[in-house]
Amino acid sequence: MDWGGKDKVSTRDGFGKALLELGETNKDVVVLSADLTESVRAHWFKEKFPERFISHGVAEQDMIGAAAGMALSGKVPFACTFGAFASGRAWDQVRISVAYMDLNVNIAGTHGGISVGADGATHQSLEEVTLMRVLPNMTVVVPGDAEEAFLATKQAAEMPHPVYLRLGREAAPMFKNNPGFTIGKASVMVPGDDLTIVVCGHMVLKAMAAAEELAKKNISARVINLHTPKPIDKETLIKAATETGAVLTVEEHAVAGGMGSAVAEVLVENRPVPMKLMGMKGKFGVSGEPDKLYEFFHLTERYIVEEAEKLIARK
Amino acid sequence: MFKRFNERWEVKKITDITELKKKAIDLRRDTLKMLTKAGSGHTGGSLSVIEIMALLYYQRMNIDNRDPRRKDRDKFILSKGHACPALYAILADLDFFPREELWTLRKLGSRLQGHPQLGLPGVEISSGSLGQGLSISVGMALADRMDDLNTRIYCLMGDGETNEGQVWEAAMTAAHYKLASLCGIIDCNKLQIDGRCCEVMNPGAHAKKWESFRWHVIEADGHDFKELQNAFDEAAAVLDRPQMIIAHTVKGKGISFIENQVAWHGIAPKKDELNKAFAELDKQRKALDG
Structure with a gap:
């Protein structure tokens, strides 16, 4: 991916750019967003593929359930919101509607970690890996830079299982030498x-x-x-x-x-x-x-x- | 307008109401026998949904037992997963899986889990954690509309289940997206685990709530096939919004000593109780034949 010569790019940007590319290459990819569309970087996809974008309001539990329903009907959904809400607010929906049914539902939780900064504790999610990795069938990915986030997003779409992507808010330095990225291989x-x-x-x-x-x-x-x-x-x-x-x-x-x-x-x-x-x-x-x-x-x-x-x- | 498919669908439809009534009696018999053999399960709420589900499965839905996941099928979402014995009885009767499997309910190694699990042919979703089915139905309706599929999605919930906040999130979303292919049904049997719904958590007026969420609301006797037929006809004619059928039912319907008893929410009949229940069902059947 060409990052326009920038040396600092956020992992949520990497995710958003991958969605845009997936929109072109996979007609089944749909994006659901819980009133944080620009913050989770789903707005690029929304502008280009409005017919495959679902504005879900501040209703995270319903969004996860709807994503499951779309996956059951053959879509490849990406449900996006802040990590605190994706992994915490909607945990039982992720547990039963997504993980138990082992569906290709991809959950993108941005604003992971203390680097969220000024918004404070409510928005700095610190528990997603714990909450998500305890669930059978779930894959949990924490990309290290925008390029990894880009590749993780594209690979997640291909996996016929649920994936949780933990993404950051802050623009962060890119790796100088990327050793290659495959989900599951350190x-x-x-x-x-x-x-x-x-x-x-x-x-x-x-x-x-x-x-x-x-x-x-x-x-x-x-x-x-x-x-x-x-x-x-x-x-x-x-x-x-x-x-x-x-x-x-x-x-x-x-x-x-x-x-x-x-x-x-x-x-x-x-x-x-x-x-x-x-x-x-x-x-x-x-x-x-x-x-x-x-x-x-x-x-x-x-x-x-x-x-x-x-x-x-x-x- | 309720457009139907031209293709051949594998499940034969029953249009005659007496035949449907006979079917309901057979389904109650299988449901009770499964529960007795399992030794546990949810009797009251399985018996209250029989007519609603029988009408949908034997008359209304386009489903294919040779290709259960056929893309253009209608879908029945059992959000109140604890009523699964009724669903299993129907799916086995429609040859989605062998009838012998019914008697493995809740046993180790069985595909008939205590609450439904995706994987058993004909089961559309895993459910059991209340409040999740309507959201899944919303997603299915959105996806099928994107694919220009002319499907109907039916989602059956309990009245106690509507205590869950997620139900109202889904109510909002379905109306926002004018999901006319979605038809919800509330099995309004007025009881939940802890007692009468109005005492455990008074839901207020169901109909007004759904109307204010911009759903088309229809009330019907959930055990009267004629009323249910009219309700589903009316629902199918609505093109600009989701529909909610508030089906007034009796928990434990059909068996005198189970009807309207809170205690029968989560227990199974013992052998002698099963025999008594069968005797009542035999009588009902004879009345229909006579």
Whole structure:
């Protein structure tokens, strides 16, 4: 995808551009939006394919149910709203009308994580990975940059199963070298032997910067972009735990049940090693500028370096 | 106008009302036998929907038991999933799956789950968590309209079920999109698990509510085939909005000791109760033959 030379693009933009392309290539793709059409970047699709766009009002539960009905009638729906509402407000609808029936319903939850910023706790969803990965048949993807979001969206449309896409609001830097993106296959972003940092979403580049800092201290950190917390790429994780002997996870999400928990579930059964789980712990978000919030909640490169050093000492 | 299909549909229609009444008796017999064999299930709400579903399945809907997911079929959405014994009895009778499977209801390994699950031929949705069927019906109606399919979508809900907020979200959406292919039915049997609907959570006036949501509302006796026929005829003639048939029914209809008893919401007849019920149904059948 050509991003017009921009070095910062939000993952919701990547999603919106993919919808526009899917509109051309797949006549069954339909988009439902719960009164947040521009915010979720469904407006490009709406302008071009108005006959396949459903304005659903602020009625998320009905939107998820209607998406299920459309999937049962052969459509490929994308139901879009903020992550807090898509995964929380409509959870039972996702559980029964979507996951239990194992339908090709794609749910896009934008505004994931504290990087939503000023809107504060109600709009900074921190629980989507937990709430969605507990559901059988559900795939959960947390793209790391706009290109990954673009590819995830296109791949989700092809999967005859439900997919939840966790997307961010903020324009974020693009990966310089994209190692390729396939739902379900973790990407090794940086090779390393002393410890592994498993990361997803906006935290990927922060972890890569931390790995550079660690290299200056002669610590070789492997960085794995686990953009698909479910189904989880066990092989890559077990191999990393075996070869590096320590695993640090970093996410802009609740640690309880989140991506880090998913990694811990795999390793505790297969290759237990010292671990540290970084993320949101028992707290709601607060209003503030995204960068100040990352600092406030200790989710920056500096804290990743600190935790990595402490973790290595436990090996 | 209710355009019908020219193609051959595989399910034979019953137009004679006496025949429909006989069918309803047979369906009640199968429903009760399934519940007794299962040892648990929802008797009252399965018996109150029999005439509504019999009319739709044996007379109104274009369905194909050789191709249950045929794209241009009419769809019956059982939103009140706990009434599934009635649905299973009908689908087996219409050869969607072997009749012997009826007696596996609620048993390990059975396709006849305690609440319906997609996968059993003829079952359109998994349901059981109340309030979700109307939204799914809205999605089906929207999709079929995009595809220029001339289908009818019927969604059966309980009156207690309309306590769910999602129902009113769907009511709003269906009217907003003028989904004339969508016909809802409320099985208004006036009872829910905790007691009488008006005491558990008074719904107020059903008809006025749906009218104010811009639905075409029709009230009918939900056990009277003639009234139901007229109601569905009237609904089918409405072209600019969804229709809601408020069907006044009796919970546990047809069996004297089950009728109007709150306690019979979620229990199954024991063997001796089943025999008593069969005796009542035999009498009803004889009256029709006589």
